[in-house]
Amino acid sequence: xxxxATEKRLRPRKTPRQTRAVDTQARILDAARxxxxxxxxxxxxxxxIADAAGLSVGxxxxxxPNKDSILAALVREHIAEGTRELLAATRxxxxxFESLVRRVVTSLVEVHARDRRLxxxxxxxxxxxxxxxxxxxxxxxxxxxxxxxxxxxxxPTRPDHELVARIVVTAIESLVHRLVAxxxxxxxxxxxxxxxxxxxxxxxxx
Amino acid sequence: xxxxATEKRLRPRKTPRQTRAVDTQARILDAARxxxxxxxxxxxxxxxIADAAGLSVGxxxxxxPNKDSILAALVREHIAEGTRELLAATRxxxxxFESLVRRVVTSLVEVHARDRRLxxxxxxxxxxxxxxxxxxxxxxxxxxxxxxxxxxxxxPTRPDHELVARIVVTAIESLVHRLVAxxxxxxxxxxxxxxxxxxxxxxxxx
Amino acid sequence: xxxxATEKRLRPRKTPRQTRAVDTQARILDAARxxxxxxxxxxxxxxxIADAAGLSVGxxxxxxPNKDSILAALVREHIAEGTRELLAATRxxxxxFESLVRRVVTSLVEVHARDRRLxxxxxxxxxxxxxxxxxxxxxxxxxxxxxxxxxxxxxPTRPDHELVARIVVTAIESLVHRLVAxxxxxxxxxxxxxxxxxxxxxxxxx
Amino acid sequence: xxxxATEKRLRPRKTPRQTRAVDTQARILDAARxxxxxxxxxxxxxxxIADAAGLSVGxxxxxxPNKDSILAALVREHIAEGTRELLAATRxxxxxFESLVRRVVTSLVEVHARDRRLxxxxxxxxxxxxxxxxxxxxxxxxxxxxxxxxxxxxxPTRPDHELVARIVVTAIESLVHRLVAxxxxxxxxxxxxxxxxxxxxxxxxx
DNA sequence: CATGAATGAGGGTTCATTCAT
DNA sequence: AATGAATGAACCCTCATTCAT
Numbered sequence: 001x002x003x004x005a006t007e008k009r010l011r012p013r014k015t016p017r018q019t020r021a022v023d024t025q026a027r028i029l030d031a032a033r034x035x036x037x038x039x040x041x042x043x044x045x046x047x048x049i050a051d052a053a054g055l056s057v058g059x060x061x062x063x064x065p066n067k068d069s070i071l072a073a074l075v076r077e078h079i080a081e082g083t084r085e086l087l088a089a090t091r092x093x094x095x096x097f098e099s100l101v102r103r104v105v106t107s108l109v110e111v112h113a114r115d116r117r118l119x120x121x122x123x124x125x126x127x128x129x130x131x132x133x134x135x136x137x138x139x140x141x142x143x144x145x146x147x148x149x150x151x152x153x154x155x156p157t158r159p160d161h162e163l164v165a166r167i168v169v170t171a172i173e174s175l176v177h178r179l180v181a182x183x184x185x186x187x188x189x190x191x192x193x194x195x196x197x198x199x200x201x202x203x204x205x206x
Numbered sequence: 207x208x209x210x211a212t213e214k215r216l217r218p219r220k221t222p223r224q225t226r227a228v229d230t231q232a233r234i235l236d237a238a239r240x241x242x243x244x245x246x247x248x249x250x251x252x253x254x255i256a257d258a259a260g261l262s263v264g265x266x267x268x269x270x271p272n273k274d275s276i277l278a279a280l281v282r283e284h285i286a287e288g289t290r291e292l293l294a295a296t297r298x299x300x301x302x303f304e305s306l307v308r309r310v311v312t313s314l315v316e317v318h319a320r321d322r323r324l325x326x327x328x329x330x331x332x333x334x335x336x337x338x339x340x341x342x343x344x345x346x347x348x349x350x351x352x353x354x355x356x357x358x359x360x361x362p363t364r365p366d367h368e369l370v371a372r373i374v375v376t377a378i379e380s381l382v383h384r385l386v387a388x389x390x391x392x393x394x395x396x397x398x399x400x401x402x403x404x405x406x407x408x409x410x411x412x
Numbered sequence: 413x414x415x416x417a418t419e420k421r422l423r424p425r426k427t428p429r430q431t432r433a434v435d436t437q438a439r440i441l442d443a444a445r446x447x448x449x450x451x452x453x454x455x456x457x458x459x460x461i462a463d464a465a466g467l468s469v470g471x472x473x474x475x476x477p478n479k480d481s482i483l484a485a486l487v488r489e490h491i492a493e494g495t496r497e498l499l500a501a502t503r504x505x506x507x508x509f510e511s512l513v514r515r516v517v518t519s520l521v522e523v524h525a526r527d528r529r530l531x532x533x534x535x536x537x538x539x540x541x542x543x544x545x546x547x548x549x550x551x552x553x554x555x556x557x558x559x560x561x562x563x564x565x566x567x568p569t570r571p572d573h574e575l576v577a578r579i580v581v582t583a584i585e586s587l588v589h590r591l592v593a594x595x596x597x598x599x600x601x602x603x604x605x606x607x608x609x610x611x612x613x614x615x616x617x618x
Numbered sequence: 619x620x621x622x623a624t625e626k627r628l629r630p631r632k633t634p635r636q637t638r639a640v641d642t643q644a645r646i647l648d649a650a651r652x653x654x655x656x657x658x659x660x661x662x663x664x665x666x667i668a669d670a671a672g673l674s675v676g677x678x679x680x681x682x683p684n685k686d687s688i689l690a691a692l693v694r695e696h697i698a699e700g701t702r703e704l705l706a707a708t709r710x711x712x713x714x715f716e717s718l719v720r721r722v723v724t725s726l727v728e729v730h731a732r733d734r735r736l737x738x739x740x741x742x743x744x745x746x747x748x749x750x751x752x753x754x755x756x757x758x759x760x761x762x763x764x765x766x767x768x769x770x771x772x773x774p775t776r777p778d779h780e781l782v783a784r785i786v787v788t789a790i791e792s793l794v795h796r797l798v799a800x801x802x803x804x805x806x807x808x809x810x811x812x813x814x815x816x817x818x819x820x821x822x823x824x
Numbered sequence: 825c826a827t828g829a830a831t832g833a834g835g836g837t838t839c840a841t842t843c844a845t
Numbered sequence: 846a847a848t849g850a851a852t853g854a855a856c857c858c859t860c861a862t863t864c865a866t
Binding site for chain 1: 246248329330331332333369370372373376377379380381383384388396400401403404407408410
Binding site: 452454535536537538539575576578579582583585586587589590594602606607609610613614616 | 658660742743745781782785788789791792793795796797804808812813815816819820822
C-alpha cells in the first residue's frame with residue numbers, strides 16, 4: 001500500500017481558522033525562509049527559526065509537526081507560485097511560440113530570482129521526501145503536456161512532440177535553476193533573451 | 207583579504223609520497239564514494255566511511271583533517287575528470303560544431319551517469335565551501351573561453367561570443383546535471399541527440 | 413518535620429460547593445480515567461485529558477493544580493471505593509471466616525477488575541508521592557486491625573494475630589492486584605475460590 | 619509477521635570481547651541500577667546514568683542503542699538471577715514440600731530484597747515491551763510446570779494440579795514482590811516462615 | 825471563569841573529532 | 846602509524862504549566 005502522495009508528516013498541524021493563527025503560521029514560514037536562506041538546511045535549526053519568528057520552539061511545533069514539514073510548506077508554496085505563473089504566462093492562446101517562451105522564461109526567472117539562496121536550499125540541499133518530489137513531477141508533467149499540445153497543433157509534421165516538449169521544459173527549467181544557483185551576475189534580461197532564442201531555434205523547422 | 211581559494215581545511219593532510227599512503231588515501235576516497243552514494247551526505251558518517259575503507263576512524267583522520275575535506279577531494283576528482291574529458295573531446299580542432307557538441311555532451315553524460323546518486327550528493331545535497339565553488343567556476347570559465355574562441359573563428363559576423371558561449375556551456379552542463387538528478391528514465395542516447403540539436407540550432411546562423 | 417500527609421500540591425484546587433463545579437471536576441476525573449487507561453501515565457497528557465473532558469487546559473488547571481493531583485484524586489477515589497467495599501463485606505459479624513474471606517475477595521476482585529489497565533497505571537506505572545502511599549497504608553492498616561480483632565476473638569490460643577492478619581491482608585491484596593495486572597485470562601470465580609481456600613487453610617488450626 | 623521475542627532495539631549494541639568493554643558495560647548497568655533506584659524511570663535520564671558511570675552520554679550510546687535497552691538488560695539480569703535461584707533451590711528432589719517452599723521463598727526474598735526501589739522501577743514503573751514480558755512469562759510458566767509436576771507425583775489424588783501450581787507460584791511471587799514494594803519494615807525471616815506456612819497449608823490435604 | 829496560544833526547560837539521541845593505548 | 850573507545854555540543858521534539866484575551 002503506497003503512502004498517500006502527501007503524508008501527514010509533512011502537513012502543517014492545523015488548518016488555522018483564526019486570523020491570529022494564520023498570521024503565526026505565515027510568520028513561521030517567513031522566518032524559515034530567512035533562516036534556511038542564511039544557514040542552509042542542516043544549520044537551519046527549529047530553534048533558530050522559532051527565534052527568528054519571535055516565538056518559542058514549542059509554539060512552532062504547534063503549527064508544524066516537525067522540521068521537514070516546514071520545508072515542505074516552503075516547497076509547496078514555490079510550486080503553487082510556479083503553477084500560477086505558468087498559467088498566467090500561457091493564458092493567451094494566440095501568441096506565437098517565441099513570445100510564449102519569452103513570457104514563461106521571464107516569469108520563471110522572476111519567481112526564482114527572488115531568493116536564490118533559499119531556492120538552493122529548498123531544491124538542492126535538503127532531503128525531499130518522495131511525496132514532494134511527486135508534486136514537483138506533476139507540475140513538470142503538466143507543463144510538458146501543455147507544450148506538447150501546442151506543438152502538435154503548430155507543427156503537425158514533426159513527430160515525437162512529447163520528447164521535444166520535455167526537452168524544452170527541462171531546458172528552460174534547468175537553465176533558470178542554473179542561473180539561480182550560479183553566483184555569476186548574469187543580467188536576467190539578456191539571459192531571458194538568449195534562452196528564448198535557444199528554445200525558438202530548437203523548435204524552428206529546419 | 208579573501209581567503210585563499212583552497213583553504214587548508216579542505217586539503218588532504220599530506221601530499222603522500224609513499225605508495226602505501228597513496229593507496230590508503232585512494233581507498234578512503236573509494237569508500238567515501240560508496241558511502242555517500244548509499245547514505246547521502248548527512249548519514250554518510252566518517253565512521254561509516256572508515257568502516258567501508260577497512261580502517262579505523264582514527265586512521266581516516268590521519269589522511270583527511272575533517273569530513274568536508276573528503277567531500278572536497280571527491281569534488282576535485284570529478285572536476286579533474288571533467289577537464290580531461292573536455293580536452294579529449296575538443297582536441298580535434300577540425301570537427302564541425304555539431305559533432306564537437308555531440309562529443310562533449312556524450313562524454314559529459316558518461317562522466318555523470320556513472321554514479322548519479324553520488325553526483326547528486328556531491329553537487330546538490332552537500333555544503334560546498336566557496337573555495338570549491340571557485341574551482342568549479344574556473345573549470346566552467348575555461349570551457350566558456352574555449353567555446354568563445356571557436357565561435358570567434360567560425361562566425362566572425364556574430365558579436366557577443368562570450369554570452370553565447372556561456373549559454374552553450376551552461377545549457378549543456380545544466381541539462382546533463384538535470385538528466386542525472388532526474389528520476390526519469392531518459393534514454394541517454396536520445397537525450398544526447400536532442401541536446402546536440404538544441405545547441406546546434408542555437409548556434410546556426412539564421 | 414515530615415510533610416503533612418496530604419500535601420497541598422495533590423489536593424484539588426477548591427472543595428467546590430456549586431453543583432456546576434462539582435460536575436466539572438467529575439468530568440475531568442472521568443476523562444482522566446479514560447485517558448490514563450488508554451495512553452498510560454506519561455502519554456496521558458493534561459491536554460489530552462482536557463480534550464476528553466471537553467474543556468480547555470486552562471480550565472482544567474482551575475480545578476486541579478497539576479497533573480499529579482488528578483492522579484491522586486483517582487487513587488483516592490479507588491481507596492474510598494475499597495474502603496466501602498471492605499466495610500460492606502465485613503459488616504455481618506456473624507459469618508464464619510471462610511465466607512468472610514470469600515466475600516472480601518469477591519468484592520475486591522470486582523473493584524479491581526472494572527478497569528485493569530487504569531489500575532495498572534494508577535498503582536504501578538505512576539509516581540506516587542509519599543502522601544498517597546500513606547493513605548493507602550492507612551487503609552491497609554485498618555484492614556489488618558479488623559482482621560486481627562477477628563482472629564483474637566476466634567482463635568484466642570494463637571499468638572501473633574497481627575502478623576497473621578497482615579499476611580492475610582497482604583496475600584489477598586497482592587493476589588488480587590496480581591490477577592489484575594496479569595495478562596492471563598484467569599477466571600475470576602475460580603480465582604476467588606482458590607484464594608479463599610488459601611487463606612482458609614492458613615487460618616485453620618492445625 | 620510477529621516481531622522476534624527479543625527485538626534488536628532492546629539488545630546491547632555489541633557483544634563485547636575485550637575486557638575493557640565488558641567492564642564498561644557492567645559499569646553502565648551498575649550506574650543505571652543506582653540511578654533508576656534513586657530517580658525512577660522517567661527521571662533516570664541517560665545523561666544521569668552516563669554521569670554516574672563516569673562516562674559521557676556518547677559512550678553510553680556505544681554500548682546501548684537506547685534508554686530502554688538499558689532497562690531491558692537490567693530486567694534480563696533479574697530474570698537470569700531468578701532462574702538460577704529457582705533451579706538451585708529446587709535441585710534437591712528429595713526434600714518435602716514445606717522445605718522446598720521455604721527454600722524457594724528464602725532465595726526469592728533474597729533476590730528481591732537486594733534493591734527494593736530498583737525492583738519497583740523495573741517491574742512497575744517502567745514500560746515493559748512485549749518481548750520482555752514474554753521472557754518473564756516464560757520464567758513463570760516454567761516455575762508453574764515444575765510445581766505442577768511435583769504435585770502430580772506427591773498428591774495423585776488431587777486434580778487440577780496446574781491451577782494449584784499457578785496459585786502457589788503466583789502467591790509466592792506476588793507476596794515477595796509485595797514485600798519488596800512495601801515500605802513496611804517486615805522481618806524477612808518471619809515473612810518467609812509465614813509464606814511457607816501459607817503455601818504448606820494450602821497444599822496440605824484436608 | 826474560559827480559552828488555547830505560548831512558553832521553555834529538559835529529554836533522548838547522533839556524530840565529527842580527539843587521544844590514550 | 847593505527848586503533849576505537851570516549852567525548853560533548855548540538856539537534857529535534859514534548860509537555861506541564863502560564864497568561865493575555
